[in-house]
Amino acid sequence: MPSENGLLSPQERDAALTRLDGWSASGERDAITKSFRFADFSESFGFMARVALVAEKADHHPEWFNVYNKVDVTLSTHEAGGVTHKDIALAEAMEAIAATV
Numbered sequence: 001m002p003s004e005n006g007l008l009s010p011q012e013r014d015a016a017l018t019r020l021d022g023w024s025a026s027g028e029r030d031a032i033t034k035s036f037r038f039a040d041f042s043e044s045f046g047f048m049a050r051v052a053l054v055a056e057k058a059d060h061h062p063e064w065f066n067v068y069n070k071v072d073v074t075l076s077t078h079e080a081g082g083v084t085h086k087d088i089a090l091a092e093a094m095e096a097i098a099a100t101v
C-alpha cells in the first residue's frame with residue numbers, strides 16, 4: 001500500500017534504482033545519489049542549468065556539488081523524509097538531459 005506522504009518502501013526504491021544507470025541508495029540516509037562526469041566545466045554547468053529549469057518547474061530541487069567536470073547529486077523529498085516518485089522522476093529527467101550534453 002502506498003504511504004500517505006509518498007515515501008517509497010526500500011523495495012520500491014531499489015526496483016526503481018535498477019532502471020536508473022549509475023544511481024544508488026545513499027548509505028547515509030533515505031536518498032538516491034549519482035556522481036555524473038562530463039568532459040569539462042562547461043558541460044557540467046550546461047547540465048546543471050538545464051536540470052535547474054526542470055527542477056524549478058516541478059518545485060523539486062536537487063542537492064548537488066560541482067567541481068570542474070564532476071556533479072555529485074543527492075535526491076530526496078525533504079517534506080516526506082525520504083525517496084518518493086518525485087525523486088525518481090527528477091533522476092529520470094537528469095538521465096535524459098545528461099544523454100544529450
Ligand SMILES: C[C@H](O)[C@H](O)[C@H]1CNC2=NC(N)=NC(=O)C2=N1
Nearest residue numbers: 059060061062076077078079080
Ligand atoms: C515550499 C517548497 O514547495 C518546498 O520546500 C519544496 C521545494 N523543493 C523541494 N525539493 C526537494 N528535493 N524536496 C522537497 O521536499 C522540496 N520541497
